[in-house]
Amino acid sequence: MTTVAAYAAPAAKAPLERTTIERRPVGENDVLIEIKFAGICHSDIHQAREGWGEAMFPMVPGHEIAGIVTEAGPGVTKFAVGDRVGVGCMVDSCRECENCKAGLEQYCTQGNVGTYNALDKNGEPTYGGYSTHIVVDEAFTVRIPDGLALDEAAPLLCAGITTYSPLKHWNAGPGKKVAILGMGGLGHMGVKIAHALGAEVTVLSQSLRKKDDGLKLGADHYYATSDPKTFEELRGSFDLILSTVSAPLDLDAFLSLLRMDGAFVNVGAPEEPVSLNLFSVIGGRKTLAGSGIGGIQETQEMLDFCAEHGFGAEIELISAAEINEAYERVLSSDVRYRFVIDTATI
Amino acid sequence: MTTVAAYAAPAAKAPLERTTIERRPVGENDVLIEIKFAGICHSDIHQAREGWGEAMFPMVPGHEIAGIVTEAGPGVTKFAVGDRVGVGCMVDSCRECENCKAGLEQYCTQGNVGTYNALDKNGEPTYGGYSTHIVVDEAFTVRIPDGLALDEAAPLLCAGITTYSPLKHWNAGPGKKVAILGMGGLGHMGVKIAHALGAEVTVLSQSLRKKDDGLKLGADHYYATSDPKTFEELRGSFDLILSTVSAPLDLDAFLSLLRMDGAFVNVGAPEEPVSLNLFSVIGGRKTLAGSGIGGIQETQEMLDFCAEHGFGAEIELISAAEINEAYERVLSSDVRYRFVIDTATI
Numbered sequence: 001m002t003t004v005a006a007y008a009a010p011a012a013k014a015p016l017e018r019t020t021i022e023r024r025p026v027g028e029n030d031v032l033i034e035i036k037f038a039g040i041c042h043s044d045i046h047q048a049r050e051g052w053g054e055a056m057f058p059m060v061p062g063h064e065i066a067g068i069v070t071e072a073g074p075g076v077t078k079f080a081v082g083d084r085v086g087v088g089c090m091v092d093s094c095r096e097c098e099n100c101k102a103g104l105e106q107y108c109t110q111g112n113v114g115t116y117n118a119l120d121k122n123g124e125p126t127y128g129g130y131s132t133h134i135v136v137d138e139a140f141t142v143r144i145p146d147g148l149a150l151d152e153a154a155p156l157l158c159a160g161i162t163t164y165s166p167l168k169h170w171n172a173g174p175g176k177k178v179a180i181l182g183m184g185g186l187g188h189m190g191v192k193i194a195h196a197l198g199a200e201v202t203v204l205s206q207s208l209r210k211k212d213d214g215l216k217l218g219a220d221h222y223y224a225t226s227d228p229k230t231f232e233e234l235r236g237s238f239d240l241i242l243s244t245v246s247a248p249l250d251l252d253a254f255l256s257l258l259r260m261d262g263a264f265v266n267v268g269a270p271e272e273p274v275s276l277n278l279f280s281v282i283g284g285r286k287t288l289a290g291s292g293i294g295g296i297q298e299t300q301e302m303l304d305f306c307a308e309h310g311f312g313a314e315i316e317l318i319s320a321a322e323i324n325e326a327y328e329r330v331l332s333s334d335v336r337y338r339f340v341i342d343t344a345t346i
Numbered sequence: 347m348t349t350v351a352a353y354a355a356p357a358a359k360a361p362l363e364r365t366t367i368e369r370r371p372v373g374e375n376d377v378l379i380e381i382k383f384a385g386i387c388h389s390d391i392h393q394a395r396e397g398w399g400e401a402m403f404p405m406v407p408g409h410e411i412a413g414i415v416t417e418a419g420p421g422v423t424k425f426a427v428g429d430r431v432g433v434g435c436m437v438d439s440c441r442e443c444e445n446c447k448a449g450l451e452q453y454c455t456q457g458n459v460g461t462y463n464a465l466d467k468n469g470e471p472t473y474g475g476y477s478t479h480i481v482v483d484e485a486f487t488v489r490i491p492d493g494l495a496l497d498e499a500a501p502l503l504c505a506g507i508t509t510y511s512p513l514k515h516w517n518a519g520p521g522k523k524v525a526i527l528g529m530g531g532l533g534h535m536g537v538k539i540a541h542a543l544g545a546e547v548t549v550l551s552q553s554l555r556k557k558d559d560g561l562k563l564g565a566d567h568y569y570a571t572s573d574p575k576t577f578e579e580l581r582g583s584f585d586l587i588l589s590t591v592s593a594p595l596d597l598d599a600f601l602s603l604l605r606m607d608g609a610f611v612n613v614g615a616p617e618e619p620v621s622l623n624l625f626s627v628i629g630g631r632k633t634l635a636g637s638g639i640g641g642i643q644e645t646q647e648m649l650d651f652c653a654e655h656g657f658g659a660e661i662e663l664i665s666a667a668e669i670n671e672a673y674e675r676v677l678s679s680d681v682r683y684r685f686v687i688d689t690a691t692i
Contacts, residue, residue, distance in 0.1 A: 098606075099606050104606065107606050107629070107630050107631065109606075166631075169631070236455065252619075260444075260445050260450065260453050263633075266624045266627060267628070268624075269624050269625055269628055270624060273598075273621045273622055273623045274621070274622055274623075275619045275620070275621055275622075276619055276620055276621075276622055276634075277619045277620075278612045278615050278616060278620060278636055279615055280636075281612060281634065281635050281636030282612060282613070282615055282636030282637060282638045283453070283636070283638060284453050285453065285512075285515070285635065285637050285638070286635065286636060287609075287633050287634070287635040288622075288627065288633070288634045288635070289627050289631065289632065289633040289634070290624055290625075290626075290627030290628030290629070290631065291628060291631050292628045292629060292631070
């Protein structure tokens, strides 16, 4: 066991504070990663504040991890000391179910092991990326291509793959009209990725406050959802709406923006149930769907795709001491577009 | 104009009574159909009682029409006097939008013209099948194959196509596990069609009351949704659940019965909005979708499919005087499985 520094929430809704945690010894197939950067995801806040249900404390959040391999177990074949690597939302899965075998570890029928706020196969709590080091099985570690800066790559491990996977699955590409709902951490990656995939991209954001950014990142159009005219003008427009918002939505209104056979795909998740008139999906044979992160192989594909297209996330680099303030700013949508913790400051 | 006998609701929620209505002259592309049988669909009741919103009265319901062509306009090419034909839920559409051109008239972007409770292109109200005759454009008329009895064919025009279309669209077939939710007029057709398509079919019904029938119609398994153990035992089982019920449902519970990438498709439509936890679709990348009837060409395909497999609907033939009583029995799920009006009794 190795004692390492971390930032943890000691209890639900409590401010995060510096502490130390134990990391397991480097096992046969493990890599020890010196974490360089960790992104702050809205779901870190949901979990630290028990918005999604009871959680485990102390909690070290962080599932957007970028760093350098500093030690590799004897059985490790994919990575060597010095490699630039990333870890996302999960650090293990059953590896035997049909989903795991299909590279869809995120949908492991036994439940994957979350990077934090979870118990690993030995029943030990997992601790996330707001920390100086982490030990992870190489099977759940991905390579960060040289073309990507580590700080801008960190948010790709959640915000990148969470948008890339459904955009690919629902065939965003040339000839397709794709709307990205929400222009935050996930949304801004959705814009970049959908544009790079060749789709015609529209941002649907509460206001036009971030319009210039949206167009710069690749959006073709930008509309405010606070303007009722948006819903008249865009009625029946989209093949795909990717919703990155975790606030409650008027789903019926958004479903009316889809074309025949269109899909409204949720990657954001409100804490409360939503209301829906089923006629909204019956007319036009529409789909309301959801998607959660992506598999390990697909995460690697996404990183390679981003490197090839020359973009990471748009970030605001902060010190560990600023985490609690950053949480408040995330909750008030005051971040462009992802806070990334410089873990050297922990 | 021709005066013909019909059963109509004079006002919302009023009992249906015998009356006469005017049918338009047989136009260039019209056929005059002597209606032999008309099915009673749950949506007739929804509309006659304004459960789905304001409606037009007097209302002659009926969109499951089977009869014989007795006159054909000079431009008619598909049908001749004496032909056995059917008319379903729509009698016209714009015929120019991309959906109409794709044979998806049911999703006409201008809105199709309903067989009743609608205005036709001349602004005249449409009247449905609880009547002795109807005049319909041949483009919205389909042929009933000789192998199908007209009374058992009538319900196929709505209950048949409404289940056939989504079962085909969501690839029900060999190797697929399909659940049919609800064992009523639509549900019993869903069972027959899904079985004929080669899927492994499970009925999910409130009770086991109709189990023998379900198995006889082609179901492989039959479960009661009133039994909580059903939800434990079938968790993660189905590729497709076709919901034919129009009562409010615990959608989250039913979504938990889907496998990875599974779809819960609504063809029934509750009058009230439903509640949904979006995590129910995010986990397992699931789909909540809807489907409405089917296109004209697909309706013909469905009739041919049913004839080829040797089945129509299971019906209870009634006289016109029994319509109001039949409505009450539909509402209490006391019909096996579709009431069909012998229009000779009007």
